[in-house]
Amino acid sequence: MVIFNTTPMTEKRDETTPSETLRVATSGDIEVATYLEIAKQAIEKPAKGEAVSGASRESIVIFDFGSQYSLLIARRIRELNVYCELVSHDTPWEKIAHLNPKGFILSGGPASVYTPGAPMAPAYIYESKLPILGICYGMQLITQQLGGIVARGQAREYGHAILHLSDLKSPLFKEIPESSAAWMSHGDRVEQLPQGFRSLAYTENSPLAVMGNDANIFGLQFHPEVAHTPFGKTLLKNFVTGICGCQATWTPGHFISESIESIRNQVGKGKVIAALSGGVDSAIVATLIHKAVGDQLTCIFVNNGLLRREEAERTLKVFEQNLGMKIIFIDATDRFLDRLAGVIDPEQKRKAIGVEFIRVFEEEALKLGKVDFLAQGTLYPDVIESVSSVSSASAKIKSHHNVGGLPANMALKLLEPVRYLFKDEVRQVGVELGLPEEMVWRQPFPGPGLAIRVIGEVTREKLEMLRASDWIVMHEIKKAGLYRQLWQSFAIITDVRSVGVMGDFRTYGHLVAIRAVTSDDAMTADWARLPYDLLARISNRIVNEVAGVNRVVYDITSKPPGTIEWE
Numbered sequence: 250m251v252i253f254n255t256t257p258m259t260e261k262r263d264e265t266t267p268s269e270t271l272r273v274a275t276s277g278d279i280e281v282a283t284y285l286e287i288a289k290q291a292i293e294k295p296a297k298g299e300a301v302s303g304a305s306r307e308s309i310v311i312f313d314f315g316s317q318y319s320l321l322i323a324r325r326i327r328e329l330n331v332y333c334e335l336v337s338h339d340t341p342w343e344k345i346a347h348l349n350p351k352g353f354i355l356s357g358g359p360a361s362v363y364t365p366g367a368p369m370a371p372a373y374i375y376e377s378k379l380p381i382l383g384i385c386y387g388m389q390l391i392t393q394q395l396g397g398i399v400a401r402g403q404a405r406e407y408g409h410a411i412l413h414l415s416d417l418k419s420p421l422f423k424e425i426p427e428s429s430a431a432w433m434s435h436g437d438r439v440e441q442l443p444q445g446f447r448s449l450a451y452t453e454n455s456p457l458a459v460m461g462n463d464a465n466i467f468g469l470q471f472h473p474e475v476a477h478t479p480f481g482k483t484l485l486k487n488f489v490t491g492i493c494g495c496q497a498t499w500t501p502g503h504f505i506s507e508s509i510e511s512i513r514n515q516v517g518k519g520k521v522i523a524a525l526s527g528g529v530d531s532a533i534v535a536t537l538i539h540k541a542v543g544d545q546l547t548c549i550f551v552n553n554g555l556l557r558r559e560e561a562e563r564t565l566k567v568f569e570q571n572l573g574m575k576i577i578f579i580d581a582t583d584r585f586l587d588r589l590a591g592v593i594d595p596e597q598k599r600k601a602i603g604v605e606f607i608r609v610f611e612e613e614a615l616k617l618g619k620v621d622f623l624a625q626g627t628l629y630p631d632v633i634e635s636v637s638s639v640s641s642a643s644a645k646i647k648s649h650h651n652v653g654g655l656p657a658n659m660a661l662k663l664l665e666p667v668r669y670l671f672k673d674e675v676r677q678v679g680v681e682l683g684l685p686e687e688m689v690w691r692q693p694f695p696g697p698g699l700a701i702r703v704i705g706e707v708t709r710e711k712l713e714m715l716r717a718s719d720w721i722v723m724h725e726i727k728k729a730g731l732y733r734q735l736w737q738s739f740a741i742i743t744d745v746r747s748v749g750v751m752g753d754f755r756t757y758g759h760l761v762a763i764r765a766v767t768s769d770d771a772m773t774a775d776w777a778r779l780p781y782d783l784l785a786r787i788s789n790r791i792v793n794e795v796a797g798v799n800r801v802v803y804d805i806t807s808k809p810p811g812t813i814e815w816e
């Protein structure tokens with residue numbers, strides 16, 4: 250029988266004799282069966298009040314210990330057509346049972362497993378007898394919890410290392426060369442394996458770089474999820490489909506049928522309003538809900554006065570032509586702009602817009618009789634950036650209006666069927682649903698709109714200058730055939746003023762910045778290397794055509810350290 254520890258150590262505790270230990274149930278014990286039973290029931294009857302996630306019938310659950318790469322692990326698994334979710338490391342079993350986990354992954358993290366209060370993995374992962382893969386901190390944690398020893402290493406190991414396999418027969422290493430590059434980022438290391446574990450591979454600095462036991466519990470000291478570990482994807486595939494036995498059937502098609510069913514169950518006979526923005530996320534959400542509950546859905550499109558030139562008209566036309574649903578258009582320009590008067594702080598702007606949106610939706614809901622749900626096109630990155638990461642380990646960057654910007658007292662329940670998807674996955678779903686190209690491939694446009702691209706106070710005058718500049722950027726980028734290759738391309742207007750000379754006159758005008766980035770999912774981005782000629786044309790046209798602007802600069806900051814939007 251193995252003894253393991255699931256509670257973080259406290260200052261008082263003697264590290265060599267853990268006082269709070271839990272015994273793993275031996276095979277045949279009732280506890281293990283009970284976990285599996287709860288899982289089965291939960292799949293048949295999803296928990297009430299849970300956000301509709303479109304979860305598949307089997308999944309990999311990733312526990313987040315605060316690594317920068319936790320989200321990347323999730324992407325890699327999804328790329329294998331296996332559904333997975335990233336959850337906080339302290340998530341109770343009841344919250345994940347409905348996902349029907351086939352295996353667990355423990356992410357990396359900044360803490361050291363031997364320090365007081367370090368986050369631990371829950372006991373049930375070991376009791377479940379399902380396969381477990383610990384990555385970096387995750388490996389160290391498994392070691393610590395199952396009775397091995399982790400300590401500060403002699404040398405820290407960051408970046409590139411050569412991994413040598415010592416057990417070529419391990420199912421984890423199928424189709425992986427005997428020696429190859431692996432990417433490392435750690436200071437601690439496993440000094441002594443827990444009972445029953447073997448060393449499977451080593452690097453120069455880490456004699457125990459990969460470990461495993463006969464119960465399919467594995468630990469990796471390197472990061473298979475990053476692009477710098479070339480065979481990482483193969484290794485994850487070996488774990489997920491080989492060792493965990495996942496079917497690799499999670500496709501957009503599955504997602505569609507499962508989420509329609511799930512929406513139908515959740516909504517019942519209730520009424521839904523969907524916030525439509527013209528972007529792909531909300532168009533998909535509305536389409537899914539319409540397929541699920543038909544006329545119980547009403548869509549609302551709000552002109553918040555922060556849209557781009559001709560956007561309201563164009564969006565309505567696309568909706569009319571392509572989505573056969575009830576759509577209400579509300580012009581709330583004055584209301585939003587009045588609310589924003591005098592507001593300079595970016596977070597204040599975001600919160601004000603988030604609240605105003607919800608109040609508009611609530612008022613419209615009242616007019617429609619009893620409405621139960623508000624549907625939004627919230628995506629995974631919106632959630633991650635707004636709520637100090639999935640677990641409590643990392644920082645809040647900015648409040649996305651539809652997540653962190655929501656008011657505390659909301660009368661409507663949220664329905665967010667694409668909350669767990671990334672943009673490229675959403676686009677695949679859009680193609681599968683037959684949405685038109687112009688919707689699926691539209692560059693993302695943030696809900697707070699031009700307000701977060703007007704630096705300082707949002708005034709009608711600055712909005713007009715920005716609209717005119719943005720129009721030129723968009724037009725030129727499209728003409729150059731670059732629109733689809735770029736994640737986003739747009740203009741920003743600042744309060745910086747500079748002196749210029751035009752037609753022998755002195756000018757003192759605003760500074761406009763151009764931002765164009767490439768990205769896969771908005772979590773990281775790089776500034777686009779736009780051709781100089783194109784930049785010259787854009788700059789020239791803006792200064793000539795937009796009154797009040799006399800200087801144009803190009804933003805060459807990647808994310809991180811910058812963000813895509815300026816506010």
Ligand SMILES: Nc1ncnc2c1ncn2[C@@H]1O[C@H](COP(=O)(O)OP(=O)(O)OP(=O)(O)O)[C@@H](O)[C@H]1O
Nearest residue numbers: 524525526528529530531551625626693694695696
């Ligand atoms: N003008 C608007 N009117 C109604 N709802 C809106 C408006 N702008 C944003 N929303 C709501 O906020 C959600 C989040 O906005 P976001 O910009 O992230 O997604 P999107 O507009 O659907 O897609 P995209 O990222 O392609 O712009 C939208 O899905 C929609 O539900």
Ligand SMILES: O=c1[nH]c(=O)c2[nH+]cn([C@@H]3O[C@H](COP(=O)(O)O)[C@@H](O)[C@H]3O)c2[nH]1
Nearest residue numbers: 648649650651693695696697771812813814
């Ligand atoms: O609907 C939205 N509501 C928001 O409040 C919001 N803030 C940023 N964005 C979009 O998210 C992506 C990442 O933006 P940042 O790098 O600026 O955080 C980029 O694509 C941004 O355009 C938003 N979208």
Ligand SMILES: NC(=O)CC[C@H](N)C(=O)O
Nearest residue numbers: 357358385386435436437
């Ligand atoms: N990347 C990680 O997970 C690091 C784990 C641990 N903090 C170490 O330095 O070894």
Ligand SMILES: [Mg+2]
Nearest residue numbers: 526528694695
């Ligand atoms: Mg949008």
